[in-house]
Amino acid sequence: MKGVLLVNLGSPKSTDPKDVKTYLDEFLMDERVIDLPYILRAILVKGIILNTRPKKSAEAYSKIWWDEGSPLIVLSERLQQKIDNFTSVPISLAMRYGEPSIANGLKELHDKGVNEVLLAPLYPQYAMATTETIIALAEEIRREHYPEMQFTVLPPFYNHPDYITVLSRSIAEKLDNLDYEHLLFSYHGVPERHIRKSDITKSHCKLDGSCCQTASKAHQFCYRHQSFEITRLVGEKLGLKEGTFSTSFQSRLGFDPWLRPYTDRTIEKMALEGTKKMAIVTPAFVSDCLETLEEIAMEGEEIFEENGGKEFTVIPCLNDREDWVKTLSRWIDEWAKQKVEVVS
Ligand SMILES: C=CC1=C(C)c2cc3[nH]c(cc4nc(cc5[nH]c(cc1n2)c(C)c5CCC(=O)O)C(CCC(=O)O)=C4C)c(C)c3C=C
Numbered sequence: 001m002k003g004v005l006l007v008n009l010g011s012p013k014s015t016d017p018k019d020v021k022t023y024l025d026e027f028l029m030d031e032r033v034i035d036l037p038y039i040l041r042a043i044l045v046k047g048i049i050l051n052t053r054p055k056k057s058a059e060a061y062s063k064i065w066w067d068e069g070s071p072l073i074v075l076s077e078r079l080q081q082k083i084d085n086f087t088s089v090p091i092s093l094a095m096r097y098g099e100p101s102i103a104n105g106l107k108e109l110h111d112k113g114v115n116e117v118l119l120a121p122l123y124p125q126y127a128m129a130t131t132e133t134i135i136a137l138a139e140e141i142r143r144e145h146y147p148e149m150q151f152t153v154l155p156p157f158y159n160h161p162d163y164i165t166v167l168s169r170s171i172a173e174k175l176d177n178l179d180y181e182h183l184l185f186s187y188h189g190v191p192e193r194h195i196r197k198s199d200i201t202k203s204h205c206k207l208d209g210s211c212c213q214t215a216s217k218a219h220q221f222c223y224r225h226q227s228f229e230i231t232r233l234v235g236e237k238l239g240l241k242e243g244t245f246s247t248s249f250q251s252r253l254g255f256d257p258w259l260r261p262y263t264d265r266t267i268e269k270m271a272l273e274g275t276k277k278m279a280i281v282t283p284a285f286v287s288d289c290l291e292t293l294e295e296i297a298m299e300g301e302e303i304f305e306e307n308g309g310k311e312f313t314v315i316p317c318l319n320d321r322e323d324w325v326k327t328l329s330r331w332i333d334e335w336a337k338q339k340v341e342v343v344s
């Protein structure tokens with residue numbers, strides 16, 4: 001029997017700094033997130049970051065937390081419930097970090113008699129810190145507990161026409177009749193090193209502004225290429241004029257170079273250069289979360305207004321909007337109807 005495990009990133013249990021610390025410990029000790037040798041990672045995370053960051057992050061979480069809990073988890077649950085109404089196979093939800101865990105999600109499916117699982121990371125682009133770490137953990141649990149289970153992985157959908165259509169529609173709805181000057185596509189950043197590590201050709205990635213536009217097998221695993229493609233495809237679909245939209249990368253952590261241009265500096269620069277009305281969309285996130293509700297909608301707006309900007313419009317993530325629910329449900333049903341399985 002077939003079943004689906006939707007997987008998102010995860011959030012702390014509560015806004016208590018202790019819970020935030022537990023969550024950050026699990027998240028940042030992941031070798032695919034902070035890719036240093038264990039000892040160095042432990043010194044950095046446990047010895048430095050976890051001494052100060054949990055309090056600061058807990059304050060940020062307190063500003064966006066809902067009565068029902070973390071927006072990311074609540075929105076993911078709503079998505080799961082709605083997809084469940086449209087599809088014929090069991091749908092479970094898991095988070096890579098914290099609860100509900102991948103181990104529980106797989107157990108839930110196993111207990112329902114599922115032995116063929118569609119693992120669906122809720123990320124449009126491939127990244128070592130998202131898709132790859134989900135597959136690695138799920139595979140580890142499968143090998144240990146459910147060796148008879150088969151996995152198919154939903155591939156990154158950054159250029160899938162259905163996804164581009166839904167994302168474009170969500171943007172158009174918000175911008176309809178809005179007199180904005182610039183639309184910024186802000187993606188969660190990753191360290192540049194991660195992009196080079198994921199280059200399967202070991203020779204393509206130069207991060208020079210042109211490699212991501214030159215066809216290559218490397219693009220299958222290139223977060224940077226896939227981000228620029230989302231911007232390009234949506235721009236094409238909506239007929240946006242050149243110069244009225246651009247790409248940036250947010251949420252950098254630490255001192256290593258991350259993907260550029262950085263969102264905060266881009267917002268500041270646009271305001272200083274005289275842009276009065278800007279809109280911002282965050283396609284790397286399927287569900288609104290700390291990084292969209294606080295970092296963009298609160299901090300981003302503040303940066304814009306402090307530097308002379310007037311109107312800052314934030315486009316919500318796809319969350320549980322109906323056309324997105326139907327799209328995911330259709331992909332799931334198409335997979336469920338296939339007779340021959342592609343086992344990853
Ligand atoms: C595209 C998705 C994401 C990538 C890639 C990613 C990489 C990445 N993130 C950190 C560090 C932090 N991220 C934090 C929050 C956070 N990150 C994502 C998504 C991606 N991260 C989401 C959806 C969220 C929000 C979670 C929520 O509960 O709402 C945080 C925690 C908050 C904070 O303290 O700022 C950290 C830390 C690294 C190092 C990284 C590396 C590739």
Ligand SMILES: [Fe+2]
Nearest residue numbers: 205207211212
């Ligand atoms: Fe590239």
Ligand SMILES: [Fe+2]
Nearest residue numbers: 188189251291
């Ligand atoms: Fe992150």
